[in-house]
Amino acid sequence: MTYTESIKVKVRSQDFVDITSKVEGIVRVSKVKDGLCTLFAIGATSSLIINENEPMLIEDLKKFLEKIASSKGFYHHAANAYSHIRSAIFGNSQIIPIKDGRLMLGTWQSIMVVNFDTRSREREIVVTVVGD
């Protein structure tokens, strides 16, 4: 069984938006009890991160990115080169196992969409649920 649904969220530049409950809702609708939930962020300047959704940690992650791929650095590509580099580091896809109809996430694991582009954008995440 394969069930697919998209999530669309408006995300400000460099912001993290938690979509865990939206993804859980899609898994429920799919009626898959045991299987896998895969997520794919459409767009070469966005990423999906599974980590703790805690404001101070998000600040630390932003500072870390500013240090290794600075928004003020010199790049050959257009104005959003750093957005692409950040997206490449964290990647566009994630897979989470499903057991008894629930995502097997740890206590502090939330699914977050990040928009690394230089401006606010609506981001699309394709959620595909496979299993029995």
Next chain:
Amino acid sequence: MTYTESIKVKVRSQDFVDITSKVEGIVRVSKVKDGLCTLFAIGATSSLIINENEPMLIEDLKKFLEKIASSKGFYHHAANAYSHIRSAIFGNSQIIPIKDGRLMLGTWQSIMVVNFDTRSREREIVVTVVGD
């Protein structure tokens, strides 16, 4: 067909533990001949890395991480902010194709669990095998 089994391993802070043979054992039990093996590390301070299990290289990886996300840096989040950042860089999941009942890993590709937290922890990895 979907077959799921968890691996639990005690891992010291910043250590890498090779679970390749454990994963191969689960693939054998699943009886899947052609398909995919997906792995997911539960916990926001651990990661799964597929690379060469060679002690000097592991040292290099640790030094690299200490350079870009130092354990001694200043962070806003609690004491293990660097653990979360390191986990976000390497990610929590991996997918490996299966052919004739075997993982299609390269000669130097081993599956390793890393515990980036500040203390020893038992880490759980969910192995899901899908295919025919």
Next chain:
Amino acid sequence: MTYTESIKVKVRSQDFVDITSKVEGIVRVSKVKDGLCTLFAIGATSSLIINENEPMLIEDLKKFLEKIASSKGFYHHAANAYSHIRSAIFGNSQIIPIKDGRLMLGTWQSIMVVNFDTRSREREIVVTVVGD
């Protein structure tokens, strides 16, 4: 349904080779209309990146890697330690959803194989298509 096929490409050291159309061809042959396309790069010094295939951006990505994991740095492992570190950062696998027989990639998302080793190598990417 599971369909598997390998792509082999010769890639120079540190180069990026676009395999999007080759992967699209495999999805067509598989006849899968709705499902998932997973990719796995065999080898501990190669990676798969989904991002914009634009020469200036590729230069920026190479410079970024040279900065954080320098080819001239001191390492304990053999001469290609930086190749392994770069491969670990970007990872070996990707998953892309398929809808109406087509990869759901964004406008600027291309699938690229990177050879981080110190010399030209033929790289193998296993493409597995699952779905209905």
